Amino acid sequence: MQEYRPWTKRPCIGAAGCLGVRFDAGPADRHPGADGPVTGGLLLEHFWWGSVFLVNVPFVIVGVVAIALIVPESKDPSPGRIDPFGVLLSIAGLSLLVYGIIHGGETNDWGSPAVLGPVLGGIALVALFVIVEARSSHPSLDVTLFKNAAFSAGAASIGLVFFAMQGATFFLAYFWQAVRDYSPLEAGLLVVPVAVGIALAAPRSAKMAARFGTRVVVAFGMTLVGFALGAYSFVGRDTPIWVIEIVVFALGFGMGNAMAPATEAVMSAVPRARAGAGSAVNNTVRMVGGALGVAIMGSLLSASYRTNLGDAVDVLPSAARDGAGESIGGALEAAGRLAASAPRDALALVESAKDSFVDAMHVTAVGAALVAWLGAIVAFMFLPRRPVAAAAPAERDDVGEEPAEAASTN
Template sequence: MELHENTGHPRRWAILGVLVISLLVVVLDNTILNVALRTLADPVHGLGASQGELEWSINSYTLVFAGLLFTFGVLGDRAGRKRFLMIGLALFGLASLLSAYADSPAQLIAARALMGVGGAAIMPVTLSIISNVFDPRERGRAIGVWAGAVGLAVAIGPILGGTLLEHFWWGSVFLINVPVVVAGVVLVALLVPESRDPRPGRVDLLGVLLSVVGLVALSYGIIDGGEHGFDRPVAWGSILVGLAVLAWFVRHELRSEHPSLDVRLFKVPRFAAPVAIVGLVFFAAMGVMFFSSFYLQLVRDYSPLQTGLLFLPFAGAQLIFAPRSAAMVRRYGGRAVAAVGLGLTVVALAAFAFIGASTPIWIVLLVFFIQGVGMANIMPPATESIMSALPREKAGVGSAVSNTVRQVAGALGVAVLGSVLSAVYRSDVGDALTGLPAQARDAANESISGAYAAAGNLGPGAPTLISAANDAFVTAMHWAAALSAIVAALGMLVVLRWMPGRDALAPASAAPAAEPELAGTA
């Protein structure tokens, strides 16, 4: 009978509900921001942010978030996961207030970076607490619910953001975080038990610094190259410095006695393969989400609220299918489920390469739905495989790696695909700008948002400029979509070659004995 005893916490499902609320505040903010990008680019109703500044408003958060996840995952295990969750929520709420009342794109970017600090304290401990309070036999189902909460936030975010933008000023999309944070802090204090690693390690300060510097330098170079051209020394210099610092980071982690990331974990297929899949999928998906918002609001002329509603098929598919993925994994194995999910995602991303300015909107909705179904069957089995590779007391390690890779890949996806989008757009729109006033020409050449702003002052010439800008943007979107589909297809190769099958759900407590590389982490 002892083998069948459930070792989970008595209030584990109520605790999961609290963790979902904590997760919502992090994901909700980013999905709301997607529909606010056009408003933020407006010099009258927003901050007049450029394409590069819009990308940095996303990347400043994700890069700080990713850089600190290593440390906060370890600190949460060491100092107490409940404590870190409450601190992270409070800091996230404060940074939301600062974002709401930013007076310039630079202030918004700085406030978003501070928000990333709070998010880095929240995200890893939610998965760590799930691993701590759930029996390994129920953990897959719990992680499916956790992943489904992301779908819920994706559904709520754009609709809520669009509603707020139609009735209030742009800062309201950040103020909405505050009541969610307050509810989260109260419920965490009442319901979530404190837990920590009984044998914590020291914090690797140099490793953390190297990871932050390397990621920021690499992304800055990519964004700068996309905005101003890759023939500038600043772009290539930043990229090379970023790669060199990240290489130093890996070398340091291999030699450190207390690494922030134990790179030996990547020798274990059940850990390394799903980490690679998460990175490739989010690189492709986040870049597509970035440009699809501009496509719907500018090329198709939908309002922020309508754009949010159009994202519902993607979010609804995740909400429906993610919680059911654990049962699919038990029946068919993680490799088969992830492979099918990746196949659907590749089809959806490739479809964007054929969507034009007049494509029936039901086709766009169908593509969003297929992408949502695909990603709903990738993330839960991948996350469960990562978390099952480690014992409960080291859950912060698996959580930190999973979320770090996801956020870094998403940030680089926005940067790289945004750079491709900008470069192709500028190349294609150039001929249509001949004869325009210098100020209008520069604005229209920078981005499609700039073209729409410039067209407002051109009188009879406005329709010609808008038509040319739309055509150039759609062409650029096709190139970016094709690249994203290729990246996601690489994930399918990783699944078929290295992803474990039915044995991926082996008890975590056996991992160190079964995998010599994991012995040091246990």
């Protein structure tokens, strides 16, 4: 998309807006969009869970062929070599960090060596990765791009909004299916308003940014995301669906306003020859933000749920208590096995598990909202006031320096 139009007339926000409404097929705890969760829910009702991944393969093949035939070539004139050490460092660091966070949420024992070891080891490896990449002549992740304030602020905004959104949609899937007893397909249909909100806001965000300024539009979008996430802290087991759907739509509308202008800020800070590197960093930040959001918010959800459930699991055999205390799915499964011998105890466990999950969801929603509002502050303080027209490659030899237009708009 960066290279498909003439450099001096590049409508990056429009391209990013269109990109913003593309979603993967998968269950409702994946990126919430129009076709992805619905298709995923339909597949889960009739096929093995792995079908949500396999269904993407034909589309990927068609996409690869189409790119090879249609998209013009663009590449860095000095591409460098592959950086296997950097790749391994990043994989090891992020894997350890995410594992430690998830394990801490499962056990609710954050001081144990099994939790602290992976977390601290992951942080150390990520820090080493940054140092190695900064000194490498052929980095897998060009950290020098972050010298540009607009690039860094845009990337941070994208990472934080995906952190908050993925952390929230993680609990929303359980809420629909485990608490409200909807099927996977129904749960997928219930997140369609997110895609509608994004589809309405993202393509129009270019005009909004030109009129009100990039920082204002992105900050507004992330503030709205925060309010939408915070609204989940008032959602209960009997809240009318239409009320929740308004909140879901607001979440998508806020994301549509935040993602496209933030992506434009990132890509406008990168020279044409390095557009691929800028796009790679943008996608990496998005994926890492989402992964950490699921890990951290999921751990907060799990820890809160376990605390709220308390001794309600005492009606179960000792061997089944840990599983019921770790997740609402485990509790419902255990209650199903208990129903034959002790139906009243099973029903009491189901009610306690659902109430405990809703209370934990409220805590997690507030945490996700705070992250989104942090992103709004970052966007308002550091993004340029106006969309920056990308300069031609000859005018942008040093990506570490702020372009003249950006300096004049800050």
